[in-house]
Amino acid sequence: MLTKDELERYDRQIMIKEVGEEGQEKLKQARIFVAGAGGLGSPVSTYLVAAGVGVIRVVDRDSVELSNLNRQVLHWDEDIGRRKVDSATEKLKKLNQEAEIEAIGETITEANISQLVAGFDLIVDAMDNLPTRYLLNKVALEKNIPFFHGAVYGFQGRAMTIIPGETACLRCVYRGVIPEEKFPVIGVTPAVIGCIQATEVIKYIVGIGQLLTNRLLVYDGLNMKFTEFRVKKDPNCEHCGQLAGDKK
Amino acid sequence: MSVKINIHPNLHQFTNDQAIVEVNGNTVGQCLDDLVKQFPEIRRGLFGKDGKLLNYVDIYVNQESSYPEELAKPVKDRDELHITLIIAGG
Numbered sequence: 001m002l003t004k005d006e007l008e009r010y011d012r013q014i015m016i017k018e019v020g021e022e023g024q025e026k027l028k029q030a031r032i033f034v035a036g037a038g039g040l041g042s043p044v045s046t047y048l049v050a051a052g053v054g055v056i057r058v059v060d061r062d063s064v065e066l067s068n069l070n071r072q073v074l075h076w077d078e079d080i081g082r083r084k085v086d087s088a089t090e091k092l093k094k095l096n097q098e099a100e101i102e103a104i105g106e107t108i109t110e111a112n113i114s115q116l117v118a119g120f121d122l123i124v125d126a127m128d129n130l131p132t133r134y135l136l137n138k139v140a141l142e143k144n145i146p147f148f149h150g151a152v153y154g155f156q157g158r159a160m161t162i163i164p165g166e167t168a169c170l171r172c173v174y175r176g177v178i179p180e181e182k183f184p185v186i187g188v189t190p191a192v193i194g195c196i197q198a199t200e201v202i203k204y205i206v207g208i209g210q211l212l213t214n215r216l217l218v219y220d221g222l223n224m225k226f227t228e229f230r231v232k233k234d235p236n237c238e239h240c241g242q243l244a245g246d247k248k
Numbered sequence: 249m250s251v252k253i254n255i256h257p258n259l260h261q262f263t264n265d266q267a268i269v270e271v272n273g274n275t276v277g278q279c280l281d282d283l284v285k286q287f288p289e290i291r292r293g294l295f296g297k298d299g300k301l302l303n304y305v306d307i308y309v310n311q312e313s314s315y316p317e318e319l320a321k322p323v324k325d326r327d328e329l330h331i332t333l334i335i336a337g338g
Contacts, residue, residue, distance in 0.1 A: 041338070130334070151337060176334055183337035229312070
């Protein structure tokens with residue numbers, strides 16, 4: 001049940017006929033796992049907390065560095081040296097004190113990932129490397145948790161939504177690996193992609209609109225072009241090809 | 249068959265900054281061969297030493313994934329190819 005304050009805080013989005021009070025209530029009940037509190041994690045977490053999502057667990061192993069501040073907008077000059085999850089939690093709580101933010105300053109590994117995501121409804125991929133994205137994809141499939149992918153490089157970005165057992169997964173689309181590297185990026189790129197991921201999360205929770213499934217959305221900020229690529233579930237995919245109980 | 253290839257921005261260094269290149273070929277592989285003929289340096293951005301497409305390079309034909317046929321996938325006159333590279337920054 002929404003409180004009087006919540007009805008006022010979320011008035012403008014409750015006015016959206018597809019959201020309404022019922023949708024707002026769903027957002028309040030949602031528990032979101034956000035992997036990463038950096039360039040993508042900043043806008044994703046900010047807009048989910050602003051929208052009234054009930055619980056967000058933010059996981060990031062890093063501390064804030066000066067070179068993060070061009071894009072990781074949850075972290076400010078005064079935060080340099082702090083754990084990113086602590087800096088993020090403080091800002092997100094200031095934005096919306098009703099939101100429950102769980103901060104975990106750990107590295108996501110094969111050993112802890114299952115426990116980290118346990119009890120969460122959705123997983124957001126706001127990571128900065130492919131191996132951890134693949135771990136997230138795999139655990140999302142195993143636990144039947146919808147997974148929201150995003151990635152950036154320079155002025156380029158991409159996003160895709162994965163519904164386990166129904167749609168192409170990240171591994172159906174990406175078969176390769178690239179080495180972890182220091183990548184170029186300007187803050188507006190993760191802002192665009194992170195907001196697309198947050199939009200997908202909100203739509204999924206409320207149960208509205210058409211999700212970015214079986215479609216890889218590629219953003220080219222330099223030429224201000226969005227291109228949509230059609231992708232299919234790969235029957236031989238090493239992550240989802242043999243998934244038991246696959247829905248056709 | 250005349251086909252347009254949209255080149256991923258990270259590969260423009262090999263195509264004199266051309267974002268789109270016109271090629272000829274009946275398959276994705278033949279189109280890429282023609283691209284390499286026009287811009288030999290792009291070979292190392294697309295293929296490994298074993299001559300196989302690098303596993304972080306994806307080819308789309310008319311915005312549909314060419315996987316699993318990839319190089320063997322047939323193309324028609326005026327088809328449009330996109331060469332994309334996996335990105336992983338966050």
